[in-house]
Amino acid sequence: MEGGRTARAALTDVKTRVDRAAARVREEGTALEAKRTAYESFVRRVAAVPTEPAPSGAPRATATTGAQFRAAATGGDGCRAVRKAFAETVRPHSIADVDDPESLSATIRNELTDAVADALAPATGAAFTPKAKRAVVAEARTQRAGVAVTDRALDREAASLDDAAADVEDVTSWVAAAERTPLSELGFDALRDRHRTLAAHRERCEATVADRQSFLRESTGRSAAVEVGHRALALYLYQGLPVNYPALSAVARLDGVCESCQRAVRAHLVRRA
Known part of the structure:
Protein backbone atom coordinates (compact mmCIF):
# COMPACT_ATOMS: atom_id res chain seq x y z
CA MET A 1 0.00 0.00 0.00
CA GLU A 2 2.44 2.69 1.15
CA GLY A 3 5.18 0.95 -0.70
CA GLY A 4 6.47 -2.32 0.75
CA ARG A 5 9.85 -1.57 2.33
CA THR A 6 8.91 2.02 3.18
CA ALA A 7 5.77 0.93 5.02
CA ARG A 8 7.61 -1.80 6.93
CA ALA A 9 10.31 0.65 7.99
CA ALA A 10 7.68 3.13 9.14
CA LEU A 11 5.83 0.50 11.16
CA THR A 12 9.08 -0.64 12.79
CA ASP A 13 9.88 2.95 13.70
CA VAL A 14 6.42 3.42 15.22
CA LYS A 15 6.77 0.38 17.48
CA THR A 16 10.35 1.30 18.40
CA ARG A 17 9.28 4.70 19.68
CA VAL A 18 6.63 3.21 21.95
CA ASP A 19 8.97 0.43 23.15
CA ARG A 20 11.69 2.93 24.06
CA ALA A 21 9.20 5.03 26.02
CA ALA A 22 8.00 1.97 27.93
CA ALA A 23 11.60 1.01 28.71
CA ARG A 24 12.28 4.47 30.16
CA VAL A 25 9.22 4.20 32.38
CA ARG A 26 10.42 0.84 33.70
CA GLU A 27 13.91 2.23 34.35
CA GLU A 28 12.55 5.24 36.21
CA GLY A 29 10.20 3.04 38.22
CA THR A 30 13.14 0.98 39.41
CA ALA A 31 15.09 4.12 40.30
CA LEU A 32 12.17 5.62 42.22
CA GLU A 33 11.64 2.46 44.23
CA ALA A 34 15.32 2.46 45.17
CA GLY A 146 7.20 13.43 46.95
CA VAL A 147 8.88 10.30 45.62
CA ALA A 148 5.69 8.36 46.33
CA VAL A 149 3.60 10.89 44.38
CA THR A 150 6.04 10.73 41.47
CA ASP A 151 5.80 6.96 41.58
CA ARG A 152 2.01 7.16 41.33
CA ALA A 153 2.31 9.57 38.42
CA LEU A 154 4.71 7.11 36.79
CA ASP A 155 2.17 4.32 37.22
CA ARG A 156 -0.41 6.46 35.43
CA GLU A 157 2.11 7.24 32.69
CA ALA A 158 2.71 3.52 32.27
CA ALA A 159 -1.03 2.87 32.00
CA SER A 160 -1.42 5.65 29.43
CA LEU A 161 1.47 4.22 27.43
CA ASP A 162 -0.03 0.73 27.62
CA ASP A 163 -3.27 2.05 26.14
CA ALA A 164 -1.40 3.78 23.31
CA ALA A 165 0.79 0.73 22.77
CA ALA A 166 -2.28 -1.52 22.46
CA ASP A 167 -3.73 0.74 19.77
CA VAL A 168 -0.39 0.89 17.97
CA GLU A 169 -0.03 -2.90 18.08
CA ASP A 170 -3.51 -3.49 16.67
CA VAL A 171 -3.15 -1.02 13.82
CA THR A 172 0.45 -1.91 12.90
CA SER A 173 -0.40 -5.62 12.90
CA TRP A 174 -3.33 -5.05 10.57
CA VAL A 175 -1.32 -2.85 8.20
CA ALA A 176 1.59 -5.31 8.17
CA ALA A 177 -0.76 -8.18 7.34
CA ALA A 178 -2.56 -6.16 4.65
CA GLU A 179 0.77 -5.24 3.06
CA ARG A 180 1.32 -8.88 2.15
CA THR A 181 -1.46 -8.73 -0.43
CA PRO A 182 -0.77 -6.35 -3.37
CA LEU A 183 -3.62 -3.97 -4.17
CA SER A 184 -3.57 -5.24 -7.74
CA GLU A 185 -4.84 -8.61 -6.50
CA LEU A 186 -7.90 -7.15 -4.74
CA GLY A 187 -11.30 -6.68 -6.28
CA PHE A 188 -13.32 -3.47 -6.07
CA ASP A 189 -15.30 -4.54 -2.98
CA ALA A 190 -12.17 -5.68 -1.16
CA LEU A 191 -10.48 -2.38 -1.97
CA ARG A 192 -13.48 -0.46 -0.66
CA ASP A 193 -13.47 -2.49 2.56
CA ARG A 194 -9.76 -1.86 2.99
CA HIS A 195 -10.28 1.87 2.51
CA ARG A 196 -13.01 1.87 5.15
CA THR A 197 -10.86 -0.10 7.57
CA LEU A 198 -8.00 2.33 7.11
CA ALA A 199 -10.39 5.21 7.80
CA ALA A 200 -11.45 3.50 11.03
CA HIS A 201 -7.81 3.01 12.01
CA ARG A 202 -7.13 6.69 11.39
CA GLU A 203 -10.05 7.62 13.63
CA ARG A 204 -8.60 5.34 16.29
CA CYS A 205 -5.24 7.07 15.98
CA GLU A 206 -6.91 10.47 16.35
CA ALA A 207 -8.76 9.26 19.47
CA THR A 208 -5.52 7.89 20.91
CA VAL A 209 -3.77 11.23 20.34
CA ALA A 210 -6.66 13.09 21.97
CA ASP A 211 -6.61 10.78 25.00
CA ARG A 212 -2.86 11.10 25.35
CA GLN A 213 -2.95 14.91 25.10
CA SER A 214 -5.71 15.05 27.70
CA PHE A 215 -3.63 12.87 30.02
CA LEU A 216 -0.59 15.12 29.60
CA ARG A 217 -2.62 18.13 30.71
CA GLU A 218 -3.43 16.44 34.02
CA SER A 219 -1.36 15.96 37.17
CA THR A 220 -1.03 13.54 40.06
CA GLY A 221 -0.89 14.68 43.68
CA ARG A 222 -2.76 15.48 46.82
CA SER A 223 -2.10 19.24 46.73
CA ALA A 224 -0.26 21.90 44.77
CA ALA A 225 2.66 21.47 47.16
CA VAL A 226 3.04 17.77 46.35
CA GLU A 227 1.97 17.44 42.74
CA VAL A 228 3.53 16.05 39.57
CA GLY A 229 2.43 17.39 36.20
CA HIS A 230 2.20 14.63 33.61
CA ARG A 231 3.65 16.79 30.83
CA ALA A 232 6.63 17.77 32.99
CA LEU A 233 7.17 14.12 33.93
CA ALA A 234 7.08 13.08 30.26
CA LEU A 235 9.61 15.75 29.31
CA TYR A 236 11.91 14.50 32.07
CA LEU A 237 11.46 10.83 31.22
CA TYR A 238 12.03 11.11 27.50
CA GLN A 239 14.66 13.86 27.34
CA GLY A 240 17.26 11.37 26.12
CA LEU A 241 15.08 10.05 23.28
CA PRO A 242 14.95 11.50 19.73
CA VAL A 243 11.53 13.10 20.41
CA ASN A 244 9.99 14.65 23.53
CA TYR A 245 6.69 12.82 23.20
CA PRO A 246 7.45 9.38 21.75
CA ALA A 247 3.92 7.97 22.13
CA LEU A 248 2.30 10.96 20.44
CA SER A 249 4.87 11.00 17.65
CA ALA A 250 4.48 7.25 17.14
CA VAL A 251 0.71 7.47 16.76
CA ALA A 252 1.05 10.48 14.47
CA ARG A 253 3.51 8.55 12.32
CA LEU A 254 1.14 5.59 12.25
CA ASP A 255 -1.70 7.84 11.18
CA GLY A 256 0.54 9.06 8.37
CA VAL A 257 1.16 5.48 7.27
CA CYS A 258 -2.58 4.80 7.20
CA GLU A 259 -3.19 8.00 5.25
CA SER A 260 -0.60 7.00 2.65
CA CYS A 261 -2.17 3.56 2.39
CA GLN A 262 -5.58 5.15 1.94
CA ARG A 263 -4.31 7.26 -0.94
CA ALA A 264 -2.93 4.18 -2.66
CA VAL A 265 -6.20 2.29 -2.21
CA ARG A 266 -8.22 5.28 -3.39
CA ALA A 267 -6.13 5.53 -6.54
CA HIS A 268 -6.95 1.90 -7.37
CA LEU A 269 -10.62 2.48 -6.65
CA VAL A 270 -10.75 5.49 -8.98
CA ARG A 271 -9.09 3.57 -11.80
CA ARG A 272 -11.62 0.74 -11.46
CA ALA A 273 -14.73 2.85 -10.97
Whole structure:
Protein backbone atom coordinates (compact mmCIF):
# COMPACT_ATOMS: atom_id res chain seq x y z
CA MET A 1 0.00 0.00 0.00
CA GLU A 2 2.44 2.69 1.15
CA GLY A 3 5.18 0.95 -0.70
CA GLY A 4 6.47 -2.32 0.75
CA ARG A 5 9.85 -1.57 2.33
CA THR A 6 8.91 2.02 3.18
CA ALA A 7 5.77 0.93 5.02
CA ARG A 8 7.61 -1.80 6.93
CA ALA A 9 10.31 0.65 7.99
CA ALA A 10 7.68 3.13 9.14
CA LEU A 11 5.83 0.50 11.16
CA THR A 12 9.08 -0.64 12.79
CA ASP A 13 9.88 2.95 13.70
CA VAL A 14 6.42 3.42 15.22
CA LYS A 15 6.77 0.38 17.48
CA THR A 16 10.35 1.30 18.40
CA ARG A 17 9.28 4.70 19.68
CA VAL A 18 6.63 3.21 21.95
CA ASP A 19 8.97 0.43 23.15
CA ARG A 20 11.69 2.93 24.06
CA ALA A 21 9.20 5.03 26.02
CA ALA A 22 8.00 1.97 27.93
CA ALA A 23 11.60 1.01 28.71
CA ARG A 24 12.28 4.47 30.16
CA VAL A 25 9.22 4.20 32.38
CA ARG A 26 10.42 0.84 33.70
CA GLU A 27 13.91 2.23 34.35
CA GLU A 28 12.55 5.24 36.21
CA GLY A 29 10.20 3.04 38.22
CA THR A 30 13.14 0.98 39.41
CA ALA A 31 15.09 4.12 40.30
CA LEU A 32 12.17 5.62 42.22
CA GLU A 33 11.64 2.46 44.23
CA ALA A 34 15.32 2.46 45.17
CA LYS A 35 15.17 6.12 46.18
CA ARG A 36 12.03 5.60 48.26
CA THR A 37 13.76 2.73 50.07
CA ALA A 38 16.84 4.93 50.55
CA TYR A 39 14.79 7.66 52.21
CA GLU A 40 13.14 5.13 54.50
CA SER A 41 16.57 3.87 55.53
CA PHE A 42 17.81 7.44 56.03
CA VAL A 43 14.86 8.31 58.29
CA ARG A 44 15.48 5.19 60.40
CA ARG A 45 19.16 6.00 60.77
CA VAL A 46 18.53 9.63 61.68
CA ALA A 47 15.95 8.55 64.25
CA ALA A 48 18.63 6.40 65.89
CA VAL A 49 21.18 9.25 66.16
CA PRO A 50 21.33 10.62 69.74
CA THR A 51 20.60 14.31 70.08
CA GLU A 52 22.90 16.80 71.72
CA PRO A 53 22.03 19.76 73.94
CA ALA A 54 22.22 23.16 72.35
CA PRO A 55 25.16 25.17 73.71
CA SER A 56 24.24 27.97 76.06
CA GLY A 57 23.68 31.26 74.33
CA ALA A 58 22.44 29.59 71.16
CA PRO A 59 20.50 31.99 68.91
CA ARG A 60 16.76 32.14 69.37
CA ALA A 61 14.83 29.95 66.92
CA THR A 62 13.30 31.62 63.87
CA ALA A 63 11.54 29.79 61.08
CA THR A 64 12.75 32.14 58.37
CA THR A 65 16.49 32.03 58.93
CA GLY A 66 16.97 28.41 59.92
CA ALA A 67 18.77 29.58 63.08
CA GLN A 68 16.77 27.07 65.06
CA PHE A 69 18.97 24.39 63.56
CA ARG A 70 22.33 26.03 64.38
CA ALA A 71 24.29 26.34 67.58
CA ALA A 72 27.74 27.55 68.47
CA ALA A 73 30.69 25.85 66.84
CA THR A 74 30.90 22.98 69.33
CA GLY A 75 29.84 19.36 69.25
CA GLY A 76 28.86 18.06 65.80
CA ASP A 77 29.06 14.26 66.28
CA GLY A 78 25.34 13.90 65.59
CA CYS A 79 25.53 16.03 62.47
CA ARG A 80 28.44 13.99 61.19
CA ALA A 81 26.43 10.81 61.73
CA VAL A 82 23.50 12.27 59.81
CA ARG A 83 25.72 13.40 56.94
CA LYS A 84 27.22 9.92 56.79
CA ALA A 85 23.77 8.33 56.78
CA PHE A 86 22.66 10.62 53.95
CA ALA A 87 25.83 9.90 51.95
CA GLU A 88 25.25 6.15 52.24
CA THR A 89 21.51 6.10 51.55
CA VAL A 90 19.98 8.96 49.56
CA ARG A 91 22.95 10.57 47.84
CA PRO A 92 23.87 7.69 45.48
CA HIS A 93 20.35 7.84 44.02
CA SER A 94 20.37 11.63 43.79
CA ILE A 95 23.56 11.82 41.72
CA ALA A 96 23.15 8.56 39.78
CA ASP A 97 22.64 10.37 36.46
CA VAL A 98 25.08 13.24 37.08
CA ASP A 99 28.37 13.19 35.17
CA ASP A 100 30.12 15.61 37.55
CA PRO A 101 28.83 14.82 41.07
CA GLU A 102 28.24 17.77 43.36
CA SER A 103 29.51 17.99 46.93
CA LEU A 104 27.71 16.20 49.72
CA SER A 105 26.54 19.51 51.19
CA ALA A 106 25.15 20.57 47.81
CA THR A 107 23.25 17.30 47.47
CA ILE A 108 21.77 17.73 50.95
CA ARG A 109 20.75 21.26 50.00
CA ASN A 110 19.12 20.09 46.75
CA GLU A 111 17.36 17.09 48.28
CA LEU A 112 16.33 18.61 51.59
CA THR A 113 16.41 22.37 52.31
CA ASP A 114 18.90 25.20 52.70
CA ALA A 115 18.18 25.34 56.42
CA VAL A 116 18.84 21.62 56.90
CA ALA A 117 21.99 21.80 54.78
CA ASP A 118 23.26 24.72 56.86
CA ALA A 119 22.43 22.90 60.09
CA LEU A 120 24.43 19.86 59.01
CA ALA A 121 27.32 21.73 57.36
CA PRO A 122 30.64 20.56 58.85
CA ALA A 123 31.99 24.12 59.02
CA THR A 124 29.46 25.10 61.68
CA GLY A 125 30.26 22.27 64.08
CA ALA A 126 26.63 22.57 65.13
CA ALA A 127 25.08 20.37 67.78
CA PHE A 128 22.47 17.89 66.62
CA THR A 129 19.69 19.21 68.83
CA PRO A 130 16.23 17.65 69.16
CA LYS A 131 14.87 20.52 67.08
CA ALA A 132 17.43 19.88 64.35
CA LYS A 133 16.60 16.19 64.40
CA ARG A 134 12.88 16.88 64.01
CA ALA A 135 13.63 19.20 61.10
CA VAL A 136 15.77 16.62 59.27
CA VAL A 137 13.26 13.82 59.79
CA ALA A 138 10.31 16.00 58.75
CA GLU A 139 12.00 17.12 55.55
CA ALA A 140 13.13 13.59 54.69
CA ARG A 141 9.56 12.37 55.12
CA THR A 142 8.32 15.19 52.90
CA GLN A 143 10.78 14.17 50.20
CA ARG A 144 9.79 10.52 50.59
CA ALA A 145 6.16 11.57 50.09
CA GLY A 146 7.20 13.43 46.95
CA VAL A 147 8.88 10.30 45.62
CA ALA A 148 5.69 8.36 46.33
CA VAL A 149 3.60 10.89 44.38
CA THR A 150 6.04 10.73 41.47
CA ASP A 151 5.80 6.96 41.58
CA ARG A 152 2.01 7.16 41.33
CA ALA A 153 2.31 9.57 38.42
CA LEU A 154 4.71 7.11 36.79
CA ASP A 155 2.17 4.32 37.22
CA ARG A 156 -0.41 6.46 35.43
CA GLU A 157 2.11 7.24 32.69
CA ALA A 158 2.71 3.52 32.27
CA ALA A 159 -1.03 2.87 32.00
CA SER A 160 -1.42 5.65 29.43
CA LEU A 161 1.47 4.22 27.43
CA ASP A 162 -0.03 0.73 27.62
CA ASP A 163 -3.27 2.05 26.14
CA ALA A 164 -1.40 3.78 23.31
CA ALA A 165 0.79 0.73 22.77
CA ALA A 166 -2.28 -1.52 22.46
CA ASP A 167 -3.73 0.74 19.77
CA VAL A 168 -0.39 0.89 17.97
CA GLU A 169 -0.03 -2.90 18.08
CA ASP A 170 -3.51 -3.49 16.67
CA VAL A 171 -3.15 -1.02 13.82
CA THR A 172 0.45 -1.91 12.90
CA SER A 173 -0.40 -5.62 12.90
CA TRP A 174 -3.33 -5.05 10.57
CA VAL A 175 -1.32 -2.85 8.20
CA ALA A 176 1.59 -5.31 8.17
CA ALA A 177 -0.76 -8.18 7.34
CA ALA A 178 -2.56 -6.16 4.65
CA GLU A 179 0.77 -5.24 3.06
CA ARG A 180 1.32 -8.88 2.15
CA THR A 181 -1.46 -8.73 -0.43
CA PRO A 182 -0.77 -6.35 -3.37
CA LEU A 183 -3.62 -3.97 -4.17
CA SER A 184 -3.57 -5.24 -7.74
CA GLU A 185 -4.84 -8.61 -6.50
CA LEU A 186 -7.90 -7.15 -4.74
CA GLY A 187 -11.30 -6.68 -6.28
CA PHE A 188 -13.32 -3.47 -6.07
CA ASP A 189 -15.30 -4.54 -2.98
CA ALA A 190 -12.17 -5.68 -1.16
CA LEU A 191 -10.48 -2.38 -1.97
CA ARG A 192 -13.48 -0.46 -0.66
CA ASP A 193 -13.47 -2.49 2.56
CA ARG A 194 -9.76 -1.86 2.99
CA HIS A 195 -10.28 1.87 2.51
CA ARG A 196 -13.01 1.87 5.15
CA THR A 197 -10.86 -0.10 7.57
CA LEU A 198 -8.00 2.33 7.11
CA ALA A 199 -10.39 5.21 7.80
CA ALA A 200 -11.45 3.50 11.03
CA HIS A 201 -7.81 3.01 12.01
CA ARG A 202 -7.13 6.69 11.39
CA GLU A 203 -10.05 7.62 13.63
CA ARG A 204 -8.60 5.34 16.29
CA CYS A 205 -5.24 7.07 15.98
CA GLU A 206 -6.91 10.47 16.35
CA ALA A 207 -8.76 9.26 19.47
CA THR A 208 -5.52 7.89 20.91
CA VAL A 209 -3.77 11.23 20.34
CA ALA A 210 -6.66 13.09 21.97
CA ASP A 211 -6.61 10.78 25.00
CA ARG A 212 -2.86 11.10 25.35
CA GLN A 213 -2.95 14.91 25.10
CA SER A 214 -5.71 15.05 27.70
CA PHE A 215 -3.63 12.87 30.02
CA LEU A 216 -0.59 15.12 29.60
CA ARG A 217 -2.62 18.13 30.71
CA GLU A 218 -3.43 16.44 34.02
CA SER A 219 -1.36 15.96 37.17
CA THR A 220 -1.03 13.54 40.06
CA GLY A 221 -0.89 14.68 43.68
CA ARG A 222 -2.76 15.48 46.82
CA SER A 223 -2.10 19.24 46.73
CA ALA A 224 -0.26 21.90 44.77
CA ALA A 225 2.66 21.47 47.16
CA VAL A 226 3.04 17.77 46.35
CA GLU A 227 1.97 17.44 42.74
CA VAL A 228 3.53 16.05 39.57
CA GLY A 229 2.43 17.39 36.20
CA HIS A 230 2.20 14.63 33.61
CA ARG A 231 3.65 16.79 30.83
CA ALA A 232 6.63 17.77 32.99
CA LEU A 233 7.17 14.12 33.93
CA ALA A 234 7.08 13.08 30.26
CA LEU A 235 9.61 15.75 29.31
CA TYR A 236 11.91 14.50 32.07
CA LEU A 237 11.46 10.83 31.22
CA TYR A 238 12.03 11.11 27.50
CA GLN A 239 14.66 13.86 27.34
CA GLY A 240 17.26 11.37 26.12
CA LEU A 241 15.08 10.05 23.28
CA PRO A 242 14.95 11.50 19.73
CA VAL A 243 11.53 13.10 20.41
CA ASN A 244 9.99 14.65 23.53
CA TYR A 245 6.69 12.82 23.20
CA PRO A 246 7.45 9.38 21.75
CA ALA A 247 3.92 7.97 22.13
CA LEU A 248 2.30 10.96 20.44
CA SER A 249 4.87 11.00 17.65
CA ALA A 250 4.48 7.25 17.14
CA VAL A 251 0.71 7.47 16.76
CA ALA A 252 1.05 10.48 14.47
CA ARG A 253 3.51 8.55 12.32
CA LEU A 254 1.14 5.59 12.25
CA ASP A 255 -1.70 7.84 11.18
CA GLY A 256 0.54 9.06 8.37
CA VAL A 257 1.16 5.48 7.27
CA CYS A 258 -2.58 4.80 7.20
CA GLU A 259 -3.19 8.00 5.25
CA SER A 260 -0.60 7.00 2.65
CA CYS A 261 -2.17 3.56 2.39
CA GLN A 262 -5.58 5.15 1.94
CA ARG A 263 -4.31 7.26 -0.94
CA ALA A 264 -2.93 4.18 -2.66
CA VAL A 265 -6.20 2.29 -2.21
CA ARG A 266 -8.22 5.28 -3.39
CA ALA A 267 -6.13 5.53 -6.54
CA HIS A 268 -6.95 1.90 -7.37
CA LEU A 269 -10.62 2.48 -6.65
CA VAL A 270 -10.75 5.49 -8.98
CA ARG A 271 -9.09 3.57 -11.80
CA ARG A 272 -11.62 0.74 -11.46
CA ALA A 273 -14.73 2.85 -10.97
